[in-house]
Amino acid sequence: MKLENPRNVPEKLLLGPGPTPVESRVLRALSEPTLGHLDKDFVAIMDETRDLLRYVFQTKNELTVAMSGTGSAGMETACVNMIERGDKVIICTHGVFGTRMVDVAERCGAEVVTVSAPMGKPIDPEDVARAIKDNPDAKVVGIVHAETSTGVLQPLDDIAKAAHDAGMFVLVDAVTSLGGMEVPVDRLGLDMVYSGTQKCLACPPGLAPVTVNPRAVEHIKNRQQKVQSWYLDLTMIMRYWGQERFYHHTAPINMIYGLNEALRIIAEEGLENRWRRHRRNAEALWDGLEALGVKLLVDKEYRLPSLTSIVVPEGVDEAAVRKDLMSQYSVEIGSGLGELKGKILRVGLMGSGSNKENVVFFLAAFGTVLRKQGFGADIGGALEAVEKKLS
Ligand SMILES: *Cc1c(COP(=O)(O)O)cnc(C)c1O
Helix, strand or coil: CCCCCCCCCCCCEECCCCCCCCCHHHHHHHCCCCCCCCCHHHHHHHHHHHHHHHHHHCCCCCEEEEEECCHHHHHHHHHHHHCCCCCEEEEEECCHHHHHHHHHHHHCCCEEEEEECCCCCCCCHHHHHHHHHHCCCCCEEEEECEECCCCEECCCHHHHHHHHHCCCEEEEECCCCECCECCCCCCCCCCEEECCCCCCCCCCCCEEEEEECHHHHHHHHCCCCCCCCCCCCHHHHHHHHCCCCCCCCCCCHHHHHHHHHHHHHHHHHCHHHHHHHHHHHHHHHHHHHHHHCCCECCCHHHECCCEEEEECCCCCCHHHHHHHHHHHHCEECEECCHHHCCCEEEEECCHHHCCHHHHHHHHHHHHHHHHHCCCCCCHHHHHHHHHHHHC
16 A cells, blocks of 8 residues: 555635634644543543533533534434434424434434425424424424524524423524524523534534433433434433443543533633624625625524525536635635525634634635626625624
């Protein structure tokens, strides 16, 4: 075997839907000495990580852990633990990730009732209320808080209330919201919420933070059937993250160091400051894009501060735009998924990636690439709009 020597991974600016830029502090933490998974020095880092996770989730939930796996493992954790074969569940789909949740729930043997919204729109709480009324035997309502495939921020207040009034559990996907905006876990009594490390938490992919309230923990403990997945079974995982330190599987030690450091960075900035920063830079990006002359998919009220979807202008080849941004400027952005493939471009401003420099650089690069394709982007106007917003 011939190896290329030395191997050099080039630096690129990650302004897509994730992974997002990782600060050197976090990369350094990943390279700290690997310890045993029951070592007291490692266990102390785990305990602190759990406390920091409670802080970013804004929760007092005892059962707050980082599952070994990416955001999708968080989704599977929620489904396999809360759903038993034959259970009826209501799942809201307004994009690719809601649809994925339906797939996962069906694999758990659930009978799934779906409530949908057109791509780019939030779920209407009235539709959920109707589904709850029509299906009083459903146990769970599942919903995506930040639909990364469309850029829609889903308001949760009314939906959570309707589900709880009917005695149902609420499962929430907060993969692209946690760390970038409020995720109202305790405020709304959300029963199980999961996330991923490579979006607004600004850590490499590999862990899925999950928090479960006492009511859902009781439900899991009282299951009739065993959890379908041995690996993601919270009844065992909670014994490792708790005082017992029961061996289940070897924790991804260095990934926990990385997450710990990423969470420390968040605590140093302060959660509210971080939400405000994401919001301000996103608003500057929106103003800049509008001045540039392009349209956004989502109405302002429901836009995510972490991810913006741009409607591909008539006559513009979106694949060529992404290719040029990468080859000319080393900038990565996302394409449309599912129904929106070819129709939108997705720009993420998450974690340390949410800053004024990136907004300005992206608008200038994007405008230049669009002009090459004959679209008359007003780059000067876009940069002025950013300056106006952020000065
Ligand atoms: C990214 C994402 C996921 C999946 O996470 P992976 O880390 O890719 O497994 C799930 N839900 C949402 C809303 C996401 O944005």
